[in-house]
Amino acid sequence: ENxxxxxxxxxxxRYGDWKLALNPPGSDLPESLATDVLVSYKRATDVAVSDNxxxxxxxxxxxxRLAEQKNDKDRGISSTKSSSMIQHHAIAAVKxxxxxxxxxxxxxxxxxxxxxxxxxxxxxxxxxxxxxATTINNGLSSIKIEAWLGVLPQLxxxxxxxxxxxxxxxxxxxxxxxxx
Numbered sequence: 001e002n003x004x005x006x007x008x009x010x011x012x013x014r015y016g017d018w019k020l021a022l023n024p025p026g027s028d029l030p031e032s033l034a035t036d037v038l039v040s041y042k043r044a045t046d047v048a049v050s051d052n053x054x055x056x057x058x059x060x061x062x063x064x065r066l067a068e069q070k071n072d073k074d075r076g077i078s079s080t081k082s083s084s085m086i087q088h089h090a091i092a093a094v095k096x097x098x099x100x101x102x103x104x105x106x107x108x109x110x111x112x113x114x115x116x117x118x119x120x121x122x123x124x125x126x127x128x129x130x131x132x133a134t135t136i137n138n139g140l141s142s143i144k145i146e147a148w149l150g151v152l153p154q155l156x157x158x159x160x161x162x163x164x165x166x167x168x169x170x171x172x173x174x175x176x177x178x179x180x
Contacts (some may be wrong), residue, residue: 010036011119012040012075013058015040016036016041016044019033029069029104030063033055041058041062049066057115058090060097060099060100060115061118063089064093064097064118064122066128067089067161070089078106083129085128086126087130089134090122090125090132091131093122094135094136097116097119097133097142098119099139099142100112101116112147114149116148120154123136123166124161124171128166133169137168145177152177156174159171159174
């Protein structure tokens with residue numbers, strides 16, 4: 001059963017990677033391709049008792065990319081549908097990064113570090129959107145406090161941030177790190 005789950009996860013990840021490779025590097029993902037990749041990576045995370053780092057890492061990255069793509073495309077245009085799509089992808093990215101970081105091992109340490117930086121990008125770019133900061137706060141308890149030491153300079157650089165939503169995540173995290 002476990003071997004079969006691992007194989008299923010690998011197949012869904014391969015399929016998503018293959019679909020992504022069909023798109024020219026650096027270009028926006030067309031909606032149909034984005035949907036195929038999202039479904040594939042989501043299925044990899046949904047396989048029973050999946051604690052597969054790469055599944056959550058891939059799921060988080062595609063959602064982060066789509067939030068960025070939507071944000072860049074809609075800069076200056078304020079629409080409720082657009083901001084709810086950005087929020088949806090940002091929250092999915094946050095949940096994926098939190099899960100990837102919490103199941104990441106020494107084997108993935110460089111990627112886990114990158115996931116932490118991407119999680120911070122989500123906080124600083126999308127923390128104002130409803131529920132993004134709350135989702136990050138809810139996920140912080142599953143990330144070992146030691147994991148944050150590598151990104152401490154980035155945290156300290158934003159200590160004076162004005163946004164109350166972002167501060168509600170940043171300041172308690174810095175207090176926890178200081179107490180460590």
